[in-house]
Amino acid sequence: MAKPSFPTSLPTASWPLIRRVFRLYVRPYLGSLGAAVLLMLLAAAMTGAMAKLMEPIIDKVFTQRDQSMLWPVAGAVMTVFVVRGFATYGHTVIMNKLAQRSIADIQRDMFAHLVYADLAFFHGQQSGMLLSRFVSDVNQIRSALLQSMTGLGKNLFTLVFLLGVMFYQDWKLTLISIFAFPAAAFFVARLGKKLRKVSTNTQVEMGQLTSMLGQAFQGSKHVKSYGMEEFEKTRVNKNIDRILRLMHRAFRVSASATPISEALSGLAIVTIIVYGGMQVIAGESTAGKLFSFIAAFLLAYEPMKRLAQLNNVMQMGLAAVDRLFQLLDQPPSIADRPDAVTLAAKNPAIIFDDVRFTYADGTEALQGVSFTVPAGKTAALVGESGSGKSTILNLIPRFYDVTAGQIRIDDTDIRDVTIKSLRGSMALVSQEVAIFNDAVRDNIAYGTEGATEEQIIAAAKNAAAHDFIMELPQGYDTIVGENGVKLSGGQRQRISIARAMLRNAPLLLLDEATSALDTQSERLVQSALERLQEGRTTIVVAHRLSTIMDADIIYVLKEGRIVETGKHEDLLAAGGYYSRLYGNLIRESA
Numbered sequence: 001m002a003k004p005s006f007p008t009s010l011p012t013a014s015w016p017l018i019r020r021v022f023r024l025y026v027r028p029y030l031g032s033l034g035a036a037v038l039l040m041l042l043a044a045a046m047t048g049a050m051a052k053l054m055e056p057i058i059d060k061v062f063t064q065r066d067q068s069m070l071w072p073v074a075g076a077v078m079t080v081f082v083v084r085g086f087a088t089y090g091h092t093v094i095m096n097k098l099a100q101r102s103i104a105d106i107q108r109d110m111f112a113h114l115v116y117a118d119l120a121f122f123h124g125q126q127s128g129m130l131l132s133r134f135v136s137d138v139n140q141i142r143s144a145l146l147q148s149m150t151g152l153g154k155n156l157f158t159l160v161f162l163l164g165v166m167f168y169q170d171w172k173l174t175l176i177s178i179f180a181f182p183a184a185a186f187f188v189a190r191l192g193k194k195l196r197k198v199s200t201n202t203q204v205e206m207g208q209l210t211s212m213l214g215q216a217f218q219g220s221k222h223v224k225s226y227g228m229e230e231f232e233k234t235r236v237n238k239n240i241d242r243i244l245r246l247m248h249r250a251f252r253v254s255a256s257a258t259p260i261s262e263a264l265s266g267l268a269i270v271t272i273i274v275y276g277g278m279q280v281i282a283g284e285s286t287a288g289k290l291f292s293f294i295a296a297f298l299l300a301y302e303p304m305k306r307l308a309q310l311n312n313v314m315q316m317g318l319a320a321v322d323r324l325f326q327l328l329d330q331p332p333s334i335a336d337r338p339d340a341v342t343l344a345a346k347n348p349a350i351i352f353d354d355v356r357f358t359y360a361d362g363t364e365a366l367q368g369v370s371f372t373v374p375a376g377k378t379a380a381l382v383g384e385s386g387s388g389k390s391t392i393l394n395l396i397p398r399f400y401d402v403t404a405g406q407i408r409i410d411d412t413d414i415r416d417v418t419i420k421s422l423r424g425s426m427a428l429v430s431q432e433v434a435i436f437n438d439a440v441r442d443n444i445a446y447g448t449e450g451a452t453e454e455q456i457i458a459a460a461k462n463a464a465a466h467d468f469i470m471e472l473p474q475g476y477d478t479i480v481g482e483n484g485v486k487l488s489g490g491q492r493q494r495i496s497i498a499r500a501m502l503r504n505a506p507l508l509l510l511d512e513a514t515s516a517l518d519t520q521s522e523r524l525v526q527s528a529l530e531r532l533q534e535g536r537t538t539i540v541v542a543h544r545l546s547t548i549m550d551a552d553i554i555y556v557l558k559e560g561r562i563v564e565t566g567k568h569e570d571l572l573a574a575g576g577y578y579s580r581l582y583g584n585l586i587r588e589s590a
């Protein structure tokens with residue numbers, strides 16, 4: 001009867017979850033758990049002793065006025081409290097540490113999984129949702145872990161000791177009065193399912209809140225320039241209101257068992273007083289025995305309630321655990337084949353062979369693209385916005401896998417080599433520059449292990465970045481802020497070019513690498529990029545004529561297909577789509 005609700009009201013699917021959490025995140029700390037359990041036993045025994053001590057206090061000291069018992073009883077009471085205090089301190093600290101370590105392990109596992117997840121996965125998720133799993137879900141799991149393990153251990157033991165005292169004092173009265181326990185437990189336990197649902201909804205809302213806050217803060221400039229402060233305020237307020245309501249509902253649900261269980265225990269106490277009182281009056285029992293019994297009953301009430309509530313806490317935790325494992329169980333769709341080999345391309349040629357690609361949302365971005373970039377040559381991709389240029393570049397490092405067709409480097413399908421060696425053999429500079437909140441030096445060296453100071457500076461000089469870096473407050477040690485907010489767009493771009501320079505990879509992918517630069521620094525970077533392209537196989541997406549004209553071959557894209565191929569002059573002379581795209585530009589710059 002001590003854990004009446006626990007095995008029956010958990011849905012069967014919960015058990016595998018619990019086992020998995022235990023196996024992965026608790027078992028490594030079994031030693032600590034053992035120590036905590038021993039201390040819980042000790043604390044529980046002291047609670048039992050407290051109830052038992054009521055008997056000599058009432059009978060010997062108060063009723064019989066036995067002087068010789070006064071100090072021993074007082075000493076015993078003091079000892080019981082001190083021991084219980086230390087034992088409780090011990091198991092609380094140990095269990096807390098255990099739970100924190102388990103949670104740290106969970107967070108590590110989550111990040112280790114997410115950092116390898118595909119781009120498609122991230123595009124399908126709101127980053128706020130992911131953040132919320134790290135913070136709020138994990139907290140939910142922590143408190144469930146703590147409360148369930150402490151709850152099971154300490155409360156169960158306490159209940160056992162107190163019941164022991166009750167049985168010892170009067171087994172018949174015990175059997176009569178304990179009806180209140182399972183009855184109260186039943187009501188408390190019935191709330192579990194409701195709570196789990198409320199909890200899931202709360203987590204979803206929390207994720208949305210994190211997501212909205214992130215967007216509003218990151219896009220603060222846009223929020224202001226479009227005068228959307230009120231709109232954002234209303235949107236966030238609505239979300240906070242929903243969370244408030246859910247939190248309140250969760251609390252109301254979990255508190256709704258109180259009136260019933262209070263009435264039940266009142267009934268039980270009345271029974272004890274009437275039945276026990278009659279025995280004391282008849283001289284069949286002593287006041288001390290009855291009082292000790294009542295003390296044990298009252299003390300047992302709290303652990304009993306805790307045990308019954310355990311299910312509710314577990315339900316909330318399990319909702320979070322469920323989401324955690326769903327995340328961890330999602331395998332990355334882009335992974336090494338078991339027999340993947342290391343790509344050793346010093347001077348690679350790239351071949352697209354009837355490549356088709358459809359995004360997860362159904363956009364058919366590439367509809368049968370075939371082209372070749374000979375080793376050491378530069379190919380330019382041109383076409384209107386949305387024609388599929390970036391998609392082509394993203395397929396080469398396998399950010400996405402082709403839907404049909406094949407991409408080869410030399411004679412090897414890129415899906416037959418390890419992702420590490422594939423990505424290690426190329427450098428990508430794109431429109432979206434990633435700058436980390438770190439020193440400039442580390443941003444340039446990102447992805448190049450063991451780069452020396454000279455190499456970093458040489459790369460920066462080549463990328464026309466050295467001069468502006470030297471003007472920063474701490475030079476190469478300057479921390480550039482989240483997303484590099486302390487740098488201009490052109491400066492960020494030049495750092496990312498320096499990063500590609502330093503990487504010194506045989507294959508170069510440039511996606512409008514100079515689009516964020518002003519004319520002056522573009523000229524600097526342009527000549528740097530030309531140096532970088534020497535002897536490397538390069539695919540460049542560009543709008544600027546100078547870049548296109550220098551390419552060895554131009555592929556003209558339209559709606560996911562290559563419609564024209566050739567050198568700049570030939571394409572112009574042919575008078576087709578390309579000449580319409582670039583004819584105006586030529587006349588303007590001429």
Ligand SMILES: Nc1ncnc2c1ncn2[C@@H]1O[C@H](COP(=O)(O)OP(=O)(O)O)[C@@H](O)[C@H]1O
Nearest residue numbers: 123359361363365384385386387388389390391
């Ligand atoms: N992550 C994505 N999810 C869905 N559709 C996308 C995604 N990225 C690009 N697209 C679509 O694919 C097509 C080609 O886009 P893209 O390769 O970026 O063109 P370009 O770089 O030539 O401007 C466009 O229709 C675009 O809307």
Ligand SMILES: [Mg+2]
Nearest residue numbers: 389390391511
């Ligand atoms: Mg693009």
